[in-house]
Amino acid sequence: MSAPGARSSETRERILATAASEFAERGYAGTSIGDIAAKSGMGKGLVQYHFKAKADLAVAIVQATFAKAPFANLLDETVPLTGIAAIVASIRGVSGAFRDDVRVRAAVRLVREYQLIPVTFPTPYLGWMDKVAGSLREAMEAGEIPPGLDVEREGWHLVATFNGVQETSHRLTGREDLPERIEEMLARVLPVLGVTDVGKYLDV
């Protein structure tokens, strides 16, 4: 028999998993604590013992996904990539998470619906932009791209372009063509940065 603490943390995880799938599917306005209780097969009282209000569930899901930097916990930090390889891996990693991880889809949808939700979410994008700018600095030092690039500005545009590709693929094909669109995006943005050996980084 597990300790009461472990059991409580399992219950909490089960509630969060159900809530993520409801938020991802129906959005904040379309989801209720009652639905989450019914779908997770537990009483509403037990759900509310862990999360008093729907907004608390939204915050828990968003914070778990965007903990330190946005998506930081999605990237495999044990593979010590740097420079352009790190940027390419982070773009592919985030794109894969959008397709495969319901908590990421829930978090992104909740952050987009922030006007409906009575809590303050962390500002999206900034952490990832900062990480990309740091990798661009490494790439410059390693001679992968020419010197003199405004790394903050290029970081902004890489993240913004990813946002647009992700959202457009989501809206037009339910993200079915996202992996292909991401490779097309990389083939377009890497030369803009001055990467000369683009083929080295592409999945073709």
Add this chain to the structure above:
Amino acid sequence: MSAPGARSSETRERILATAASEFAERGYAGTSIGDIAAKSGMGKGLVQYHFKAKADLAVAIVQATFAKAPFANLLDETVPLTGIAAIVASIRGVSGAFRDDVRVRAAVRLVREYQLIPVTFPTPYLGWMDKVAGSLREAMEAGEIPPGLDVEREGWHLVATFNGVQETSHRLTGREDLPERIEEMLARVLPVLGVTDVGKYLDV
């Protein structure tokens, strides 16, 4: 005294103007027919004589904005631009409309909130992508860009990149930096298309 038909159409326009500003500001879920009646200074009955339900107002605003092709009515068709100049003008025109036209902001927000609204909206993006692909074909024929470009694919990426720049600027600065970000975007995407004389098209 104006004819009853003219007066009725003025009332309709006043309702739509108020509804657009409420939807743009508060979203679909945050707006009610009662609010719109109160803010436009008319009775709820008169509003409902013109628009039975909130969803009918949303449809009227979205259809007026995306009438033929998305944003077609925002572009000044009296200036007969073609090729790359037409693409640059349409990107700047749509970007300006996002900042300056509350009906466009309302329509875009409503289309983004489509999961909350019990009607079918026109699929976004496709009309504009098609228009951009046509302009790229003209640009190829005129020798502004090299032959052999996949114009549908490039049209997809131009619209997707615009979407990302617009949304990221919206989220981080309330679109304050959008004009500047759009010029930066053009400076990055035109060379990707093979435009050689990029400076000719940029506002610098």
